[in-house]
């Protein structure tokens with residue numbers, strides 16, 4: 001079983017890419033679980049055809065407890081088991097704790113033993129601001145981390161914060177960096193900025209995802225591009241990255257302007 | 262809010278929830294102290310216990326430890342808000358752990374945190390791993406987090422994990438078994454020991470009986486865990502996962518049919534020549550003999566007894582007691598059957614959640630009953646005779662029945678003060 005956490009700034013494309021990668025990996029025949037760790041609870045919408053997965057925190061709020069995985073799982077594209085942690089009403093509560101609670105519940109319900117997945121993707125919000133959000137990269141949860149970033153300043157800032165947290169935890173034998181995915185926003189010198197970051201962060205570039213309107217087209221149908229049309233350029237690109245992830249990373253390339261690695 | 266047994270909600274039958282309402286404040290009874298996480302965890306010999314704790318959280322534990330004489334092994338690192346929000350308390354904890362290991366002869370360390378670190382998601386696991394490596398001493402995480410009280414991760418459940426987390430490497434000792442879940446060891450006169458010995462099991466381990474840390478660690482070598490009380494179930498399951506130590510359900514019960522069932526379960530372990538038949542007959546005879554003393558007598562069953570509420574309630578009903586109330590926290594899996602039987606016999610029996618706020622009012626105008634079972638019955642009622650069945654004594658098997666009958670027979674009229682009872686039992690809240 002490989003457990004991979006995908007981190008990055010809000011809005012950068014984590015959910016889009018995590019779902020697409022999960023779909024790609026599942027279409028290779030692997031058993032996949034995706035856990036959305038964002039209070040928005042929108043991580044898996046493109047896998048479930050828009051069917052809303054009841055967020056774990058919401059479920060607990062209503063029922064006080066949960067006795068079965070069936071109550072909180074939604075089966076998505078290619079039988080990907082989809083979970084959403086959910087979180088508090090914005091401006092209140094503790095979203096980090098929501099993640100901890102969700103993980104403990106999945107543990108109690110023996111999710112890993114029951115589904116025995118080959119790949120688990122955690123789609124995690126933000127730039128690791130506190131203990132709760134770092135939960136997925138701690139012992140027993142994700143063992144590998146992918147950072148999604150563009151060349152935008154704030155995205156890179158978040159990326160280096162995440163890198164720092166991983167570094168910090170790595171000393172304790174927690175998750176290791178698997179690599180970085182550039183999700184292009186087409187800013188000036190984007191490739192250069194990324195290459196520079198990847199080098200400073202002492203990690204790998206797993207691939208470059210161009211901006212592509214097909215992503216929105218299929219998003220409107222609540223699908224990933226992998227499900228929507230696997231023959232699209234963008235789908236092939238994502239399949240390639242998925243292939244690298246399955247192979248254990250080590251892309252080792254650099255981003256070349258005008259050429260999408 | 263008491264509820265009649267016939268109206269006990271379905272969710273309780275399914276053992277999903279405890280009786281205490283989440284919609285009301287919980288009453289904190291004067292007899293509510295006792296076997297909390299502190300007293301349970303310090304049973305692991307030669308370990309030092311460090312609480313990382315805000316100033317208000319550790320008081321009752323500290324005082325209780327003084328009364329129990331375990332305070333020399335319990336230490337406190339006080340947290341302030343700024344430590345917590347900055348994450349500095351983790352570094353301070355590291356320093357405290359180092360100091361503790363240097364200044365004591367600890368063989369192991371238990372690191373207790375509170376609700377606060379649950380909410381913060383502080384990475385104590387990582388800290389523990391680091392400190393274990395640096396100081397070459399095993400450290401186990403404990404949680405004193407009443408915020409999870411009514412959940413599957415309740416502190417009284419998880420504290421068993423805290424203790425058994427020290428067990429790491431499994432050896433092979435065919436002639437040894439462990440007793441898990443009971444806070445104190447099963448009393449040595451129980452036929453359980455004769456039974457086990459007749460099948461070649463000579464060593465029966467309980468954490469409270471281990472004289473040093475190594476002996477405690479040898480529990481990992483035992484052939485099997487015998488789960489005597491439900492709160493140890495999760496620890497049994499986790500030990501099976503972590504070190505491959507299997508477990509068998511062997512609930513302590515006062516019902517002959519359940520006791521039989523337990524020994525039948527045990528027989529799967531091998532050939533046991535001990536015949537429990539004679540003792541069973543002796544117990545049944547004693548039950549008949551005691552009836553003149555018990556039949557028609559009014560009784561209340563409290564929560565502070567070392568027994569499962571509905572199991573013991575059915576037993577008392579069979580003795581002929583006229584049960585007036587049962588104070589309970591939950592219906593556990595293995596007492597479902599007993600509860601169902603009792604429900605058909607006594608649908609009108611009121612069950613009171615043991616932390617029900619309305620209990621506070623009972624102290625003033627308490628009702629007189631012939632027998633009270635459990636110290637708490639003396640707080641809320643006026644029992645003429647009091648049978649304590651304290652947690653310090655774990656009764657088991659037919660000898661357990663005989664011992665219970667004996668304490669009913671020998672119960673003196675109770676006229677003392679409840680306050681003295683509470684003080685003498687070292688109950689601190």
Ligand SMILES: Nc1ncnc2c1ncn2[C@@H]1O[C@H](COP(=O)(O)OP(=O)(O)O)[C@@H](O)[C@H]1O
Pocket residue numbers: 008009010011012013014015016017183184209210211212213215216219
């Ligand atoms: N490569 C891309 N090309 C076009 N649109 C994209 C691309 N990546 C993400 N998007 C769009 O950006 C928006 C935000 O992405 P999302 O995955 O929800 O971000 P996050 O999960 O990081 O908050 C989505 O509406 C998505 O369609």
Ligand SMILES: [Mg+2]
Pocket residue numbers: 014015016038040042043123
């Ligand atoms: Mg998202």
